[in-house]
Amino acid sequence: MQKIRIHNKEFIPYLSQSEIELAIKRLAEKLNADYEGKMPLFIPILNGAFMFAAELFKHINIPCEICFIKLASYAGTASSDNINVAIGLDKNLKDRHLIVLEDILDTGKTLSAFLPDLEKQQPASLKIVALLHKPEATIHEIKLDYNCFKIPNRFVIGFGLDYNGQGRNIPAIYQLKED
Ligand code: IMP
Numbered sequence: 400m401q402k403i404r405i406h407n408k409e410f411i412p413y414l415s416q417s418e419i420e421l422a423i424k425r426l427a428e429k430l431n432a433d434y435e436g437k438m439p440l441f442i443p444i445l446n447g448a449f450m451f452a453a454e455l456f457k458h459i460n461i462p463c464e465i466c467f468i469k470l471a472s473y474a475g476t477a478s479s480d481n482i483n484v485a486i487g488l489d490k491n492l493k494d495r496h497l498i499v500l501e502d503i504l505d506t507g508k509t510l511s512a513f514l515p516d517l518e519k520q521q522p523a524s525l526k527i528v529a530l531l532h533k534p535e536a537t538i539h540e541i542k543l544d545y546n547c548f549k550i551p552n553r554f555v556i557g558f559g560l561d562y563n564g565q566g567r568n569i570p571a572i573y574q575l576k577e578d
């Protein structure tokens with residue numbers, strides 16, 4: 400694998416496509432076992448989780464549903480805090496087994512703002528799945544229930560993740576090259 404350039408930055412190979420796909424297949428096997436008979440509702444968060452969700456879904460073989468959502472952030476009126484509103488969540492979540500899919504858990508800000516909204520709707524259960532996790536970057540404590548890779552606190556792209564809008568299409572994960 401070659402290093403790649405996006406905008407003004409260079410990235411080096413970090414996780415290969417086959418490594419990623421194998422880890423996702425293993426994760427699917429766990430979910431198939433844990434959610435048998437529960438008709439889980441998968442909730443991938445766009446844009447980043449689209450490729451992870453597609454790869455995972457190929458290997459989910461139990462009855463289930465999926466609903467992609469996008470978190471739109473609006474500036475709060477009274478404070479500088481942003482409010483995240485889920486767009487596209489058109490299902491009744493009460494008594495459902497929810498599985499939120501994220502590309503990466505970084506600071507935890509996104510999920511810590513959004514998960515209370517899901518909890519309010521009284522699901523039967525709520526679990527968090529992230530393809531990647533940067534433990535050193537976490538500020539907001541989020542209980543990660545399933546994770547494929549723990550990675551160091553360096554910027555990565557590919558497999559759905561972008562740098563300024565580009566790189567999502569790359570089928571492997573690349574890490575920002577050190578100067
Ligand atoms: P958090 O709210 O800080 O946990 O970050 C969540 C979002 O930030 C992820 O869903 C990604 O879209 C983005 N993000 C965090 N780290 C990276 C990275 O290394 N590369 C690309 N996107 C990232």
Ligand code: MG
Nearest residue numbers: 445446447502
């Ligand atoms: Mg994202």
